[in-house]
Amino acid sequence: MLVIENLRTNYGAIEALKGISLDVQEGEIVTLIGANGAGKSTTLMSISGAVPAQSGRIIFDGEDITKLPAHEIVRRKIAQAPEGRRIFPRMTVEENLMLGAMTADPQNYDRNRDEVFELFPRLKERRSQRGGTLSGGEQQMLAIGRALMSEPRLLILDEPSLGLAPMIVRQIFEIIAKVNKERGLTVFMVEQNANQALKIAHRAHVLVTGEITLSGKGAELRANEEVRAAYLEGH
Amino acid sequence: MSWRLSHDGLREVLMVMMVAMLLLLPMVGLRTVDSSSGLGIDLHIAAVFWAVLLIGLGKKSLVAARENIPVIAYPAACVMLLSGFLAPLPTGFLEFFALAGGFICLTNAILMTLRGGRPISKNSFGEGMDVVATKIQAATPQVAWVMFAIVVALPFVFPDRYVLDVSILILTYIMLGWGLNIIVGLAGLLDLGYVAFYAVGAYSYALLAINFDLSFWVCLPLAGILAAFGGLLLGFPVLRLRGDYFAIVTLGFGEIIRVVLINWYQVTGGPDGINSVPRPSFFGLAEFTRRPSGDLPAFHEMFGLDYSSIHRIIFLYYLILVLALVVNFLSVRLRKMPIGRAWEAMREDEIACKSLGLNRTNLKLMAFMISATFGGFAGAFFATKQGFISPESFTFIESAIILAIVVLGGMGSQLGIVIATLLVIGLPEIFRDLELYRMLTFGIGMVLVMVWRPRGLLAVREPSIRLHGLHGKGAKS
Numbered sequence: 001m002l003v004i005e006n007l008r009t010n011y012g013a014i015e016a017l018k019g020i021s022l023d024v025q026e027g028e029i030v031t032l033i034g035a036n037g038a039g040k041s042t043t044l045m046s047i048s049g050a051v052p053a054q055s056g057r058i059i060f061d062g063e064d065i066t067k068l069p070a071h072e073i074v075r076r077k078i079a080q081a082p083e084g085r086r087i088f089p090r091m092t093v094e095e096n097l098m099l100g101a102m103t104a105d106p107q108n109y110d111r112n113r114d115e116v117f118e119l120f121p122r123l124k125e126r127r128s129q130r131g132g133t134l135s136g137g138e139q140q141m142l143a144i145g146r147a148l149m150s151e152p153r154l155l156i157l158d159e160p161s162l163g164l165a166p167m168i169v170r171q172i173f174e175i176i177a178k179v180n181k182e183r184g185l186t187v188f189m190v191e192q193n194a195n196q197a198l199k200i201a202h203r204a205h206v207l208v209t210g211e212i213t214l215s216g217k218g219a220e221l222r223a224n225e226e227v228r229a230a231y232l233e234g235h
Numbered sequence: 236m237s238w239r240l241s242h243d244g245l246r247e248v249l250m251v252m253m254v255a256m257l258l259l260l261p262m263v264g265l266r267t268v269d270s271s272s273g274l275g276i277d278l279h280i281a282a283v284f285w286a287v288l289l290i291g292l293g294k295k296s297l298v299a300a301r302e303n304i305p306v307i308a309y310p311a312a313c314v315m316l317l318s319g320f321l322a323p324l325p326t327g328f329l330e331f332f333a334l335a336g337g338f339i340c341l342t343n344a345i346l347m348t349l350r351g352g353r354p355i356s357k358n359s360f361g362e363g364m365d366v367v368a369t370k371i372q373a374a375t376p377q378v379a380w381v382m383f384a385i386v387v388a389l390p391f392v393f394p395d396r397y398v399l400d401v402s403i404l405i406l407t408y409i410m411l412g413w414g415l416n417i418i419v420g421l422a423g424l425l426d427l428g429y430v431a432f433y434a435v436g437a438y439s440y441a442l443l444a445i446n447f448d449l450s451f452w453v454c455l456p457l458a459g460i461l462a463a464f465g466g467l468l469l470g471f472p473v474l475r476l477r478g479d480y481f482a483i484v485t486l487g488f489g490e491i492i493r494v495v496l497i498n499w500y501q502v503t504g505g506p507d508g509i510n511s512v513p514r515p516s517f518f519g520l521a522e523f524t525r526r527p528s529g530d531l532p533a534f535h536e537m538f539g540l541d542y543s544s545i546h547r548i549i550f551l552y553y554l555i556l557v558l559a560l561v562v563n564f565l566s567v568r569l570r571k572m573p574i575g576r577a578w579e580a581m582r583e584d585e586i587a588c589k590s591l592g593l594n595r596t597n598l599k600l601m602a603f604m605i606s607a608t609f610g611g612f613a614g615a616f617f618a619t620k621q622g623f624i625s626p627e628s629f630t631f632i633e634s635a636i637i638l639a640i641v642v643l644g645g646m647g648s649q650l651g652i653v654i655a656t657l658l659v660i661g662l663p664e665i666f667r668d669l670e671l672y673r674m675l676t677f678g679i680g681m682v683l684v685m686v687w688r689p690r691g692l693l694a695v696r697e698p699s700i701r702l703h704g705l706h707g708k709g710a711k712s
Contacts, residue, residue: 050586050589070589071589071592071593071594071595073592074591074592079592080590082586082587086584086586086587087587088579088580088584088587089583090579090583090696091576091579091580091696091698092698092700094700095576095698095700098573098576098700099576099577099580099588099591099593100591102577102591102593103591103592128698128701146591147590150591150592
């Protein structure tokens, strides 16, 4: 469904991505793990059109989307829950969801919203509360729910566990796995919390300073000695 | 209960008087005068004396109020207030100072009594203001209807030229404030050159009406369209800019329009402006002159009234009222539409908007065009009301005033803008008798609003959707 071929991205003279290739098949959860500064977020930003790629191609459903502007990419049904959640703090939960639905058919709004409320009952309770007054976990739920409002075929998550308590992280990942399983939604996520991410991921890639050093099934990587030593110990 | 100020309090009063004396002696006491023999110096000891005395009285009242000694706080405030009327104060400013200071000290003393002597900290004061602002905001529909009734009835209650002129001025600024609010309040883009659209509207109307003999009712939409085109022109180059850079470019745009108007002599008449801009007719049915020169009948004959020049003013008053209400209606509607919500989202977080697939280019252009159209309408009205326009009317200070109205009102609040306009435009009018000092009161007003309500008078954002049965639940949190 999503194919990245030899993607290179520079920030000025600094090479953030040194030619990475990976693919995401329909119905999969694929995760990209790596330390700070490995280029995880850059990969996502290149996909979503926020940072221009130096060379290489990003293909979604057979269409080259490398050079498309950000808003066009969302229209191709790729939704993103950005790093740090970035919900609208002064707006209510429901207004946030409405903004997620800007690119979707307005006729489906009620149905999509009810589905999100079903996934995250907490959001339903707080639907007229301002986003900024939600807890961190609820904000992350809102960010994912907002992304789901655009009826995506591919959901991109940038560090959904960032700054959340371990119990909340587990909840969030359970819901991600559930959406994937029950609705067949394809998920591509970037995580530092390798342990949790590898648990639910079908496949995973390890990114080290702009290069993919290791790829394999989620469970396999979780058992891998190198990965354990570098990313799992202490988590 | 004590009858005397505490030792510290007394010392504080004396210190303030001392500082005042040191500062005022050179600043007020010595005045240079131009005489035949060169520059001389006049002594104004009386002015210094009175100023220091008044400052001392005021400070004494404030300190006494703080120490909960009403027997000193009230008399001191009253003496200060009365000396504004009775004492032989040497200058008008001192009279004003005595009146205003006395009033403030008296209010302060009353507040202190009401609170049972508990001092008002700045925090609790701010919270109190928040409560009041939230209440006003919650009552917006009722307040709006009351205001509407007052405004509609005004020309019949006060068929007075001056009152109506001031009201028209205020309504024009309210309309401009509502127009600019779309760019600044909703879309969150700091536009320092809004007056450009106002100018485009005014000149469009004047030139179209004079050169092509079109009526006001044809020119009004045309002026709006031309201003929207101006919005588009400005919109394109600034699309990629944000924050300070954006503000600077809009500032430049406002100046460019003005400089073009000054220098394009053949078309705009340059600094001379355009004279005898046609007045609007009564919907193309009648003229407001005593003996119409054209084919149209006279308004007063049509309705069997005696001729009065006030008819046209009343008509203009209702015209700007309707225009402003149209702008208000559209703004409120827009805010509840997806595009309005997207504007607000853009104001809150541009990166989030990007990730949600909002096309920021289109959003910004739309905001500019709609806002510019409203500015253009206001401009056309201004031209027809004044009958004369020149680049003088479209200087940067106009943009600044309109922006001040939007910011003081609390960005994005329709009612806030009305209140802010009354303050910014109304106050200097009320204090017109004070001549020079009216700008001072204006400045004091602005500073006070920003000290007490740093986010604007009515700054709580109203959700654009409400759930039945859950009223107000979200607003409190």
